[in-house]
Amino acid sequence: MTTTPTRASSFLGRHNLGTVVGFEFIRTIKKRRFWIATLAIPVVMAIIFTLVFASNSSTRATSEAQKNATLSFTYTDASGIIPDAVATAMGGHKSTDPDTALADVKAGRSDAYFAYPANPATEHVKVYGADKGIFADNTYEAVAKQLLTIAAQARIGSPVLTAAAGGNVTVDTQTFRNGQVAGGFGTALPPLMFLVLFYVSIILLSSQMLNSTLEEKENRVTEMILTTLNPTTLIVGKIISLFLVGLVQIGVFLTPVAIGYAFFRDRLALPDVDLTSLVFEPGPLLVGALLLLGGFTLFTAMLVAIGAIMPTAKEAGVIFGPLMALIFVPFYAISLILSDPHSAVVQAFTYFPLSAPVTAMLRNGFGTLNTTEAIIVIAELFILGTLVLRLAVHLFRYGSIQYSSKLSVTKTLRRTPPELTGK
Amino acid sequence: MTAGGAAIEPLVRIENFRMDFGETRVIRDLSFDVRAGETFGFLGSNGSGKTTTLRALLGIYQPTAGVLHIGGKVFEPRDGVRLGYLPEERGLYKKEAVLDVMVYFGRLKGLSKAQARSWSLEYLDRVELADKASTRLDKLSGGEQQKIQLGVTIMNDPELLILDEPTKGFDPVNRRLLMDIIEEQKLAGSTVIMVTHQMEEVERLCDRVILLKDGTSRAYGTVAEVQEQFGGTLYRITYTGPLPGSDLYEVTAADVGSADLAPRNGADETAVLRELVTSGVAVRSFTTERVSLEEIFIRVYGKETADLT
Numbered sequence: 232m233t234t235t236p237t238r239a240s241s242f243l244g245r246h247n248l249g250t251v252v253g254f255e256f257i258r259t260i261k262k263r264r265f266w267i268a269t270l271a272i273p274v275v276m277a278i279i280f281t282l283v284f285a286s287n288s289s290t291r292a293t294s295e296a297q298k299n300a301t302l303s304f305t306y307t308d309a310s311g312i313i314p315d316a317v318a319t320a321m322g323g324h325k326s327t328d329p330d331t332a333l334a335d336v337k338a339g340r341s342d343a344y345f346a347y348p349a350n351p352a353t354e355h356v357k358v359y360g361a362d363k364g365i366f367a368d369n370t371y372e373a374v375a376k377q378l379l380t381i382a383a384q385a386r387i388g389s390p391v392l393t394a395a396a397g398g399n400v401t402v403d404t405q406t407f408r409n410g411q412v413a414g415g416f417g418t419a420l421p422p423l424m425f426l427v428l429f430y431v432s433i434i435l436l437s438s439q440m441l442n443s444t445l446e447e448k449e450n451r452v453t454e455m456i457l458t459t460l461n462p463t464t465l466i467v468g469k470i471i472s473l474f475l476v477g478l479v480q481i482g483v484f485l486t487p488v489a490i491g492y493a494f495f496r497d498r499l500a501l502p503d504v505d506l507t508s509l510v511f512e513p514g515p516l517l518v519g520a521l522l523l524l525g526g527f528t529l530f531t532a533m534l535v536a537i538g539a540i541m542p543t544a545k546e547a548g549v550i551f552g553p554l555m556a557l558i559f560v561p562f563y564a565i566s567l568i569l570s571d572p573h574s575a576v577v578q579a580f581t582y583f584p585l586s587a588p589v590t591a592m593l594r595n596g597f598g599t600l601n602t603t604e605a606i607i608v609i610a611e612l613f614i615l616g617t618l619v620l621r622l623a624v625h626l627f628r629y630g631s632i633q634y635s636s637k638l639s640v641t642k643t644l645r646r647t648p649p650e651l652t653g654k
Numbered sequence: 655m656t657a658g659g660a661a662i663e664p665l666v667r668i669e670n671f672r673m674d675f676g677e678t679r680v681i682r683d684l685s686f687d688v689r690a691g692e693t694f695g696f697l698g699s700n701g702s703g704k705t706t707t708l709r710a711l712l713g714i715y716q717p718t719a720g721v722l723h724i725g726g727k728v729f730e731p732r733d734g735v736r737l738g739y740l741p742e743e744r745g746l747y748k749k750e751a752v753l754d755v756m757v758y759f760g761r762l763k764g765l766s767k768a769q770a771r772s773w774s775l776e777y778l779d780r781v782e783l784a785d786k787a788s789t790r791l792d793k794l795s796g797g798e799q800q801k802i803q804l805g806v807t808i809m810n811d812p813e814l815l816i817l818d819e820p821t822k823g824f825d826p827v828n829r830r831l832l833m834d835i836i837e838e839q840k841l842a843g844s845t846v847i848m849v850t851h852q853m854e855e856v857e858r859l860c861d862r863v864i865l866l867k868d869g870t871s872r873a874y875g876t877v878a879e880v881q882e883q884f885g886g887t888l889y890r891i892t893y894t895g896p897l898p899g900s901d902l903y904e905v906t907a908a909d910v911g912s913a914d915l916a917p918r919n920g921a922d923e924t925a926v927l928r929e930l931v932t933s934g935v936a937v938r939s940f941t942t943e944r945v946s947l948e949e950i951f952i953r954v955y956g957k958e959t960a961d962l963t
């Protein structure tokens with residue numbers, strides 16, 4: 232029965248950290264509930280994709296059919312701009328009596344009737360058609376518009392003028408910031424990816440983090456744990472394992488998206504993202520990554536602190552809701568953040584710790600966060616994150632059992648846990 | 655320590671310990687030592703502060719004042735003395751499998767994965783739970799969970815074993831198993847601190863005890879010393895004929911043909927026996943008994959209740 236434990240005290244902390252991460256990670260991943268929750272999202276996404284795909288292909292099928300077998304329709308032209316030859320080529324028959332034309336559609340004798348007004352610029356073109364299902368019905372409008380466009384092109388008589396008139400031109404925009412060519416949306420997108428990651432990780436992981444710290448308390452295992460390992464190791468281990476869990480979830484979510492994109496890209500009505508137009512600037516990317524990490528540290532630390540003082544998940548929810556609102560409140564001021572980054576409100580959002588990550592990441596993406604501001608915000612997030620984490624460990628350690636005694640906050644902050652000093 | 659330096663530091667040293675919860679003073683002033691290798695009984699009525707003292711000793715509570723040292727310093731997990739602690743409030747990760755939890759704690763306590771695993775399987779076999787290794791803990795009965803918790807407590811071969819009411823929730827068979835395990839640990843050289851309300855257990859296992867009352871020590875020493883302090887010995891006789899009174903003893907209990915005599919005025923057993931014989935009592939048997947710890951416990955804490963009424 233006697234086993235001698237390995238006692239290499241120099242790397243004990245790290246050794247336990249690995250053990251905690253492994254245990255916490257594996258037991259989360261093993262749960263059926265976790266997989267149900269995780270897989271539900273891609274399943275819903277797959278259903279949406281299928282619907283979009285189905286509707287696109289049926290629209291396409293109809294417009295293909297439309298191209299080959301022309302629609303037979305009647306029309307009246309009060310404007311007089313539609314040449315008869317063009318209309319006839321598209322399958323139209325000019326009518327002089329609107330009432331008969333309409334009655335024919337109603338009776339099913341004709342597929343459609345288009346009534347072009349005297350002035351199409353100010354008045355509505357009226358389209359009447361036999362119902363052929365929601366997707367096919369769109370073709371009536373398309374044909375009616377197309378006929379008008381072709382007629383107008385015929386009148387202009389110049390492809391160049393037609394293109395200009397139709398707004399059918401390609402534009403290259405170059406903007407300048409501080410005398411340098413600013414990259415526009417192509418530069419903004421890569422650093423904004425960190426904002427998306429931040430958003431997704433907070434949404435996915437925060438309630439798990441909260442429950443995870445409540446777990447020891449609810450299972451009455453706090454005393455065993457506190458006498459077996461350093462609480463900082465436990466908390467840091469839990470945070471790391473949750474981060475890994477988040478990576479697994481993101482992987483699961485992205486798989487169907489990647490598959491969908493790879494195989495059905497041209498069939499989906501997705502905006503065609505031209506990857507070559509993205510500009511990867513190392514500065515904003517680094518700032519974005521650091522903001523993400525700092526923000527994540529601060530928020531998980533806050534969640535641990537809440538978990539440590541609240542006896543149950545239900546009660547923790549009372550603080551949790553407003554906290555989330557404060558984190559994402561900058562999204563409501565997004566136009567102000569983009570247009571007037573130096574206004575007092577945006578400055579306040581930039582430096583107020585809860586709104587700082589989202590605000591700073593937005594401004595970083597759009598290039599209005601200068602280096603000094605970036606350094607201040609990053610430093611603020613990391614310093615505050617570390618302090619709150621220590622406070623959280625303290626609250627976890629003494630708050631889990633010792634409810635009525637006042638906690639000495641300053642005392643914990645003076646004592647540096649070995650994990651944080653890298654001992 | 656003095657310049658001579660010969661004084662051996664006890665394994666556990668508590669000096670002038672005080673503990674307040676807000677306005678409530680739970681421990682007023684408590685000092686005691688636990689020496690390496692001994693089994694120490696930590697006794698006291700419900701709510702007298704035993705669990706509080708152990709928690710403060712292990713850093714779970716912050717003491718209001720005083721020195722609480724293990725191995726010469728404030729306790730830190732996995733830094734110094736190998737500890738096995740069975741808390742009063744039991745609990746493990748209920749939704750995990752038995753073996754997973756045992757291996758996890760074994761790893762945290764410094765065993766390798768293979769060591770923790772083989773030790774756990776061996777232990778489960780011994781406590782007749784081998785078939786429950788992959789069962790979730792919350793599917794086990796209360797007593798079975800207790801066995802797992804005890805296993806987790808001793809799996810790192812602790813130098814110091816602190817047990818807060820270890821027999822709580824065990825049936826007589828398992829209580830014996832537990833006592834055997836504690837005795838094994840003791841024989842293997844572990845120091846044991848045990849909180850219990852079972853005085854027979856204390857008399858059977860403990861070398862020294864402390865009785866906690868009103869936030870301080872009411873009695874402290876070897877079991878014999880404490881018994882001595884509370885009236886010490888008494889003589890149980892069986893006899894025929896009349897039993898006259900005497901200056902040398904007091905009759906504390908009497909039945910037909912038998913009596914308990916508490917010595918008075920410094921009389922020892924020879925003096926009492928001679929007195930009985932000379933006064934014509936036909937003594938058939940004469941044994942020396944100690945006051946039971948249970949009797950002492952009731953005397954110490956029963957009085958408290960009596961004072962209140």
Ligand SMILES: Nc1ncnc2c1ncn2[C@@H]1O[C@H](COP(=O)(O)OP(=O)(O)OP(=O)(O)O)[C@@H](O)[C@H]1O
Binds near residue numbers: 704
């Ligand atoms: N966290 C706490 N907050 C406030 N009071 C507490 C706390 N823990 C213990 N107490 C109080 O301290 C006193 C001693 O409690 P403790 O648990 O140490 O007693 P005990 O000797 O272990 O009793 P028992 O034999 O019933 O286990 C009790 O009056 C209790 O109410």
Ligand SMILES: [Mg+2]
Binds near residue numbers: 704706818
């Ligand atoms: Mg107790």
